Amino acid sequence: MPDPTDEAEADEHTEHTEHTDDGGRNPGSGTGRTRLAVAGLGLVAALVIGVGAYELGGGGNNRAAQPAGTSVTLASPTPTVTIPGKAALLTPPKGSKYFGVAAPDAPWRSSVLSGITKDAGGTAPNMVQYFVNWTKGFDPGVIRAAYGQNALPVISWEPWAGRAKGTQQPEYSLATIIDGKHDAYIKTFAKAVKENGWPVGLRFGHEMNGHWYPWAERNGVNKPGQYKAAWKHIHDIFRRAGADNVIWIWSPNTLRGADPVSLKSLYPGDAYVDWLGISAYDVGERTAKQLLDPTLTRMRAFTERPLLITETGSQPGAQKAAWTASLFPWLKSHPDVIGFVWFQYTRAQGGGADWTFTSTSAARHAFRKGVKTLTLTKVPDGRSD
Template sequence: MMRLTFPRVVMVLTGALLLTYAFAIAPTTTSERRSGAATAEAKAPRPRGPFPPAEKTFIGVMTDKGPHDFTPVDSFTAAAKRSPQVMLFSEGWASATFDRTLFDRIRDRGMMPMLGWEPWDYRLDERARQQKLTAQEIDRIRSDQPSYRLSRIAGGEFDSYVRSWAEGIKSLGYPVAIRFAHEMNGYWYPWCELVNGNEPGDYVKAWRHVQDVFRAAGATNVAWVWSPNVRYTDLTPAISTYYPGDDYVDWVGVTGYYGKYDFAPYLSFDEVFKKTITEIRTFSKKPMVITETGASDHIGRKAEWIKDAFQTLPRYPFIIGLIWFEVNKELDWRIVSSPAVSTAFADAVAAPRYQVTWSPDVFLRTKD
């Protein structure tokens, strides 16, 4: 017969407690942990999308105030009777540093930020305009900026600056678009290969280098938007010569306006865009965005042009967005320019095709 001593009693009680924990308490705790993990997983935000959905086209806006002042956006929204889903704003390399608040202000209004990222000193252009120089003189001054020559960008001289933006955009945690060095086929910007001491092939090298810096920084929440201007003449180089390749482009864009032309009193949406769109589609099948457009009313046909434009868009199912230039600059491109124009725009974007919602948890559609 085993004599019960105090040490043995302690051992027995300890063993009993351990068995009780193993068979009763521990399974409950583990179950609670698993349940809690499952709940946390269920609550974790999952990407919604794609943006925009198939057979939909988003409406965007660009103003001269950008996210610094939303008054023009509010006026645009009231006239359109709906909120835009994308806001394009510009920042120039000479003075702009990454500022998260600009992106968050746009996000907080339910719009995706699209950064027009411009490697130049835009202040030279502003000063030239203030001096009331001719258009030719302004173009010469703004395009002659050797400090921002494409070879310097491709050569890494701006890498620390580019990296600071890459790290900042990565930290946003939601998708944005970047339209880098747009209208590269025009002679009015210093990143055109026809001016500023640039050489053929320099644009593609610069584009790829900038994007490689972003990739190295892990900034993968970006849709890269390559955006030439419409071609008005065949005398300029083929647009394909500036294309960085599908591996470096998510959306292709195109800029074009119905304004005041010397050679035609009126140009329809197709007359402005079709030739260039057709050319681009020969070398890229990426989704397309009309990255800038607007219409003037110099002969009283602005409302007609808007109606025609939005009736024409569905013929191009690969066009996933249109950004309106809501600015009174040189000509009044705004939809608030008259009640008739506002009504035409509101009626057009009321169609189901343009009923789109953006939110920070979407993923961006990068295929047709």
């Protein structure tokens, strides 16, 4: 539990919001099985997409109504695209990485990712993460928007009704998931994911080793063993639905800032997980190694699955530029780490602090210089072969 007298830690664990209903996000402290290659798989999907700009709306959006006049333009005038049918194909080849972002209105507004590309010195994100709570359905338009911008979509799928309902929410307890009370919703979501066809990362119930979410075992409602059981229950529903275009991402918080709970006790097993994730926020560490190595070492005691840093950023302070600079050589020195998602939110946008790499010119320079050293993996971009 963070020390409430420590402003950095207190900010870090302020209950964060999600995109749409709650507007932003304030984070907690926070070898692949296959390669990107369609040959030999024998399973592809064709998706016909519209041409030009379109409004993202309808029942599935996990966001407030799109303001009039805003739109996302797909990348290609070609209407048919062939994509991998198996999500695991998007595990990068050795040495290549994902540069992901989570940012307000991404991927809905194409200007967001194009702006981040400019801020990053011309290096474009190839992954975008957004948040969907369990009052919202699956929106295929958002997936098309992400791929139309050359970015793999990752959904942080949150079993709650949003922060306004508090951190416990017994109606979303792990027991209710295990007992099947949400099966109709889960089946509908899984069916929609399958029918959409595009590979999508699904990061269910992240930061489960803390206490600040309804799905955490230590939040006062749940019991030990229930998180793993709930994960397996959901995974089995997707398997029966044939939704094999999902990349399952198990994503705890860094050990620093989390509760003293065994990560292994929360891990569903390699049969249920494709990638590991981690929420890892610098709140005073000098280097990425100092923040990340203890948690990665703990994970490697029970799994060798590829790791994606699913949320990261650096708190304002004298260390920010140096910490940002240290992240990129750390990534390159870890071939089992397939990339990162930068949390590009300010305090005003609901981040709890300004985590953005653009908060100072020194941090921006460090990020630009570092990201250029990475070899980024290719993501299907909406163009036919």
